[in-house]
Amino acid sequence: MKSVIDILDLTTEEIDDLINIAKDIMAHPEYFKEQCRGKKIATLFFEPSTRTRLSFEAAMYELGGDVLSVSGANSSAAKGESVYDTAKIMSFYADIIAMRHYKEGAALRLARNASVPVINAGDGGHCHPTQTLADLCTISLKKGGFDNLTVGLCGDLKYGRTVHSLINALSRYKNIKFLLISPSELALPDYEKAVIEKSGMLYEQTDNLENALPELDVLYMTRIQRERFDDISEYERLKDSYVLNAEKMKSAKKDCIVLHPLPRVNEISTDFDNDPRALYFEQANNGKYMRMALILKLLFGNMQEKEIEYIKDKVCDNPRCITSCEQEVEQLFLMNDDGKTCRCAYCEKEQKI
Numbered sequence: 001m002k003s004v005i006d007i008l009d010l011t012t013e014e015i016d017d018l019i020n021i022a023k024d025i026m027a028h029p030e031y032f033k034e035q036c037r038g039k040k041i042a043t044l045f046f047e048p049s050t051r052t053r054l055s056f057e058a059a060m061y062e063l064g065g066d067v068l069s070v071s072g073a074n075s076s077a078a079k080g081e082s083v084y085d086t087a088k089i090m091s092f093y094a095d096i097i098a099m100r101h102y103k104e105g106a107a108l109r110l111a112r113n114a115s116v117p118v119i120n121a122g123d124g125g126h127c128h129p130t131q132t133l134a135d136l137c138t139i140s141l142k143k144g145g146f147d148n149l150t151v152g153l154c155g156d157l158k159y160g161r162t163v164h165s166l167i168n169a170l171s172r173y174k175n176i177k178f179l180l181i182s183p184s185e186l187a188l189p190d191y192e193k194a195v196i197e198k199s200g201m202l203y204e205q206t207d208n209l210e211n212a213l214p215e216l217d218v219l220y221m222t223r224i225q226r227e228r229f230d231d232i233s234e235y236e237r238l239k240d241s242y243v244l245n246a247e248k249m250k251s252a253k254k255d256c257i258v259l260h261p262l263p264r265v266n267e268i269s270t271d272f273d274n275d276p277r278a279l280y281f282e283q284a285n286n287g288k289y290m291r292m293a294l295i296l297k298l299l300f301g302n303m304q305e306k307e308i309e310y311i312k313d314k315v316c317d318n319p320r321c322i323t324s325c326e327q328e329v330e331q332l333f334l335m336n337d338d339g340k341t342c343r344c345a346y347c348e349k350e351q352k353i
């Protein structure tokens with residue numbers, strides 16, 4: 001039984017396959033409308049969400065299945081229930097679980113204790129693999145593939161989990177150049193830079209969107225993640241760092257596509273929405289089809305789980321990690337390629353061996 005916690009849990013072949021299934025569903029929805037009859041998805045959302053939760057639910061309904069749903073304040077998590085107990089209970093009620101949680105690594109904790117497939121719908125500032133499936137589907141439909149693209153990632157690269165998952169995914173293709181556009185305070189974490197470096201691809205860091213624009217094939221705008229700031233005055237200072245609009249897009253390529261995982265706050269002016277390069281609404285629609293494809297593959301696709309060797313004698317010290325608040329959590333670390341450091345399997349915080 002396989003779960004999808006990180007986009008790297010899917011091989012590039014599996015991602016291609018999901019894109020093909022999604023295209024098939026778009027073309028022949030009738031054929032798929034009974035395929036999940038009798039199956040239930042539990043959508044557990046302990047952080048705000050509109051698109052992600054409802055797109056999972058719409059996906060399951062359009063496959064003929066049913067939905068069990070709970071969110072934040074209405075859940076027993078609000079009374080202090082652990083992810084461990086949630087995993088045990090939900091495995092009785094549902095055939096598959098999609099969970100969003102404010103702690104990094106919560107989805108891995110759930111998956112290791114559930115007996116049904118788990119999909120990570122966002123774990124704190126860590127990752128968000130199904131948003132990446134929506135992003136990849138949109139890029140694939142418009143660009144015909146992923147190789148040789150110059151991709152600008154703009155906004156909150158520190159806490160933006162969608163950016164982290166997208167980099168992990170794109171780093172497996174060929175000759176992609178990343179332009180990392182952010183204020184220095186919100187720069188990409190080192191563990192994500194290491195992913196790009198390991199892939200042998202190039203990246204440049206800048207805080208200037210206007211200068212970067214003419215070079216880009218894809219521009220991925222993101223929201224400054226207010227909820228992750230410890231100091232709200234810091235958020236106030238940085239929140240309007242980038243505002244893309246129709247005027248600025250005059251200097252971009254005619255076929256530069258603009259993506260955004262949404263919700264947008266101020267990052268893209270509505271005066272750009274009718275430009276054919278503005279793909280963020282289409283991207284959200286593609287997300288539903290990719291989630292349908294993923295549900296089908298996880299329930300019926302015989303996907304293989306990867307064998308992973310963990311180091312178990314370390315303790316994670318990241319207060320944002322699920323290991324900081326669950327009782328008797330199993331500490332799990334993964335060896336880094338340098339052989340001298342390892343990283344927490346839940347949140348990826350590094351430490352020395």
Ligand code: NCD
Pocket residue numbers: 051052122128131161162222223261262263
């Ligand atoms: C993103 C998220 O939750 O990380 N939204 C989404 O799932 N579409 C991006 C964001 O909240 O800024």
